[in-house]
Amino acid sequence: MLTFTHQTLTQITKVLQNYISTMQPKEIISFQVLNPDIATSLYNGTRITCNGQEYIYRGYKSWMDLAHILRCRMLTPQIADEHTIIMRYEKLDEDSSFHTNITDKEEKYGENSIFGAIHKNEETSFIYSYIQALENVHVNKRKRILNLGVNSGDEFEVIASLADNFEELELVGIDYCKSAITAAKEKFRDKPNISLHVSDINELEKLDLGKFDLIISIGTLQSSNLAFNKVLMSIVQNQLKKEGAVILGFPNCRWIDGEMIYGARVKNYAFSEMGLLYKDVIFAKKYLQQKKFRVTVTGKDYIFVTATSIRKD
Secondary structure: OEEOOOOOHHHHHHHHHHHHOOOOOOOEEEEEEEOHHHOOOOOOOOEEEEOOEEEEOOOHHHHHHHHHHOOEEEOOOEEOOOOEEEEEEEEOOOOOEOOOOOOOOHHHHOOOOOHHHOOHHHOHHHHHHHHHHHHHOOHHHOOEEEEEOOOOOHHHHHHHHHOOOHHHOEEEEEEOOHHHHHHHHHHOOOOOOEEEEEOOHHHHHHHOOOOEEEEEEEOOOOOOOOOHHHHHHHHHHHOEEEEEEEEEEEEOEEEEOOEEEEOOOOOOOOOOOOHHHHHHHHHHHHHHHHOOEEEEEEEOOEEEEEEEEOOOO
16 A cells, blocks of 8 residues: 655655556545644644654645546545545546546536536635625625526526515526426425526527616626627626626536546646637626626635625716
8 A cells, every 4th residue: 555654745645646547536645644634723834753754744725636636536534543544635536527428418517417417506705605605796685696507596596495485486497408497396396486488698688577676697697608708798788787787607627437537628638728718708897897896706616706886877
């Protein structure tokens, strides 16, 4: 079994990369390291001597981050002795990803797709930032809410749990995936204040839905079939009330074999490259500021652009 004591993280990463590159998906690699619970309030890199052996301290977050960088799932560590544990990484099956899933365009995000098995509301970094965004726009005061790319309705579930006056709100969801909308309608069958429509965002004006106090779009406006800048400007000008608010969520992650892996990816890059992500974020922030919105940018695995109108007229 591999044992790491005083080796640097750079050295450890290189060794593990070499081993994992020869492994098959779902294979497990085990290695022995210092137990992070041996001390508290230590920064990674602190040197500790136990029974005459020098170790470099690293916390569990560091090992979790390394697992994801190596495209692995960190399994429950096992106690080896009074000072060390056995860390275990399972290699992810990168074919089990909706990013590479081959299916027809509409059903790639359908009820029975790999994407349909994702539950963003159970991902801490997503739900914390999304709730923060809803609180920042004072969701209780937003009587009409539009969700573009509603899919199964995760965002509406959160609003239902947060808003004290939920029954007084009118929520409208749009998605081009018919099976996702069918599933969402079943989920919200007891909530008459939620209406859901199968439609292309490019043809939004044909629905004649009127204007809204809050528009939400999570991971949708960057779709390849949408011209992001043009669509955002059209939505703000035609579907948003002048005193309204906007919450945009930009994925900065990939979903692989049950794991949310940090970092956006684009074609022709084997590593995370976030240039296009931040290009859209920066455009959205500048445009909304020009339109007299107060704008914040928050989040981690999803970047949230939250804007509230400060117009006086």
